[in-house]
Amino acid sequence: MKVKLIEFLQPSLPVVFLATVLFLLSLIVFVTSEGTSKVSWDQYRGAPLIALQTLQYTGPCGDVVPCTRVIIGEIYPVTLLIDLMFWYVFSAVGVWSYKAIRK
Numbered sequence: 001m002k003v004k005l006i007e008f009l010q011p012s013l014p015v016v017f018l019a020t021v022l023f024l025l026s027l028i029v030f031v032t033s034e035g036t037s038k039v040s041w042d043q044y045r046g047a048p049l050i051a052l053q054t055l056q057y058t059g060p061c062g063d064v065v066p067c068t069r070v071i072i073g074e075i076y077p078v079t080l081l082i083d084l085m086f087w088y089v090f091s092a093v094g095v096w097s098y099k100a101i102r103k
Contacts, residue, residue: 018091
C-alpha cells in the first residue's frame with residue numbers, strides 16, 4: 001500500500017480533534033516539579049517536550065481556608081509548536097492505522 005505524504009498529513013476533522021485533545025492532555029502532565037519555597041512550586045508541563053511552566057502556591061487565601069493557586073509562569077513557543085506538530089503527526093498515524101485496519 002503506497003501512501004503519499006500530502007494525503008497522509010492532510011487535515012481532517014478526526015485528525016485535528018484527536019491532535020487537539022492529545023495536545024491539551026499533554027499540557028496537564030507534570031514533567032518535573034521544583035520546590036521554590038515551603039508553599040510554592042515551579043511545575044514544568046508538556047509531553048514530549050516541556051512547553052509550559054506553571055507556578056503553584058498553596059497557602060491561606062481567606063480567614064481559615066487554605067487554597068491552591070496555579071499561575072502560568074512562562075510559555076515556551078518553540079517547544080509548544082513542536083509538541084503540537086508531534087501530536088498532529090501521532091494522531092494522523094492513529095487515524096490512518098484505524099482506517100487501514102477497518103478496511
